Amino acid sequence: MNEISHKDLLKKVRRIQITTKHAVNDVFxxxxxxxxxGRGMEFDEVREYVPGDDIRSIDWNVTARSGAPHIKKFVEExxxxxxxxxxxxxxxxxGSGSQLKRDLAAEVAAVLAFSAIRNNxxxxxxxxxxEVEKYIPPKKGTRHVLRLVREMLSHKPQGKGTNAVxxxxxxxxxxxxxxxxFLISDFMFSDNYEKLLKISARRHxxxxxxxxxxxxxxxxxxxxxNWHDAETDETVLVDTSSKKVRAKLASDQQALSTxxxxxxxxxGIDTIRLFAGESYDKQFIKFFRQRAQRR
Numbered sequence: 001m002n003e004i005s006h007k008d009l010l011k012k013v014r015r016i017q018i019t020t021k022h023a024v025n026d027v028f029x030x031x032x033x034x035x036x037x038g039r040g041m042e043f044d045e046v047r048e049y050v051p052g053d054d055i056r057s058i059d060w061n062v063t064a065r066s067g068a069p070h071i072k073k074f075v076e077e078x079x080x081x082x083x084x085x086x087x088x089x090x091x092x093x094x095g096s097g098s099q100l101k102r103d104l105a106a107e108v109a110a111v112l113a114f115s116a117i118r119n120n121x122x123x124x125x126x127x128x129x130x131e132v133e134k135y136i137p138p139k140k141g142t143r144h145v146l147r148l149v150r151e152m153l154s155h156k157p158q159g160k161g162t163n164a165v166x167x168x169x170x171x172x173x174x175x176x177x178x179x180x181x182f183l184i185s186d187f188m189f190s191d192n193y194e195k196l197l198k199i200s201a202r203r204h205x206x207x208x209x210x211x212x213x214x215x216x217x218x219x220x221x222x223x224x225x226n227w228h229d230a231e232t233d234e235t236v237l238v239d240t241s242s243k244k245v246r247a248k249l250a251s252d253q254q255a256l257s258t259x260x261x262x263x264x265x266x267x268g269i270d271t272i273r274l275f276a277g278e279s280y281d282k283q284f285i286k287f288f289r290q291r292a293q294r295r
Contacts, residue, residue: 009154012103016110016149023281024114031288032115036080036180036205045073080180081138082116082123083204084109085167086152087185087211089129090160094213099276101211105184106152108209108280112182113145125151128167130159135170162188168196172203184209187260198267207287208264210273217253221246 046062049069057071092102116123124138125148181204200206223241264271272287274280
């Protein structure tokens with residue numbers, strides 16, 4: 001990947017800020033709040049029971065010691081921590097249209113980050129390829145979010161491949177309390193992460209945002225092409241004029257997508273599937289509504 005100039009980076013950051021403003025103000029902020037706010041409750045104090053209190057809140061240990069009924073009082077947690085775990089491996093540099101998968105990942109992460117700070121939540125970032133490449137601790141504020149966006153757009157990956165295991169393991173070590181985590185990746189070449197996915201889902205509210213491109217599942221009929229694998233640096237000659245070849249490519253990609261969906265289903269993780277160059281509002285609204293129905 002060629003290094004982006006400072007001027008071009010600022011333009012990209014500004015474009016994402018403008019693009020996401022509508023989504024945050026009109027779509028995401030309210031939905032985000034109703035989905036995630038109030039999920040966490042923290043212990044405040046024990047006090048004597050008064051008529052009308054919920055008997056399910058009685059602290060039986062304190063009641064037994066004092067000889068009078070006492071209840072546990074909880075208050076809603078005033079803020080959450082939201083972690084963005086974003087795949088910046090070479091496969092995300094693909095884009096058949098106006099947008100790369102990596103740019104879509106950055107834009108979606110920005111929308112989630114701006115929604116989080118509107119909700120007075122803290123937002124942190126982990127960038128990963130084969131290893132964890134960058135960690136920015138959770139903070140609040142617009143300037144902090146813009147820094148996260150700049151990092152997602154400008155960071156030059158040291159590794160080309162994808163491995164979600166180090167990223168999930170790192171997340172679990174730095175996050176001692178439960179947080180909301182969005183794992184944003186194309187999941188195309190990451191293997192053997194099922195165990196860590198299940199562990200992370202038990203510790204955190206983990207949601208996977210699967211980034212794709214429609215050309216990966218529907219190849220055009222354009223004759224012979226040199227297909228370059230950005231993660232392995234291998235180049236193969238593909239005859240896209242062959243109906244059989246196109247069908248095989250589509251079948252392989254569909255099988256991969258199905259296996260990814262099944263892996264997440266077994267781990268009990270919600271997924272949101274998005275495609276570069278396409279609107280993502282409806283997919284997120286559907287996700288938020290499904291979450292609201294389960295509460």
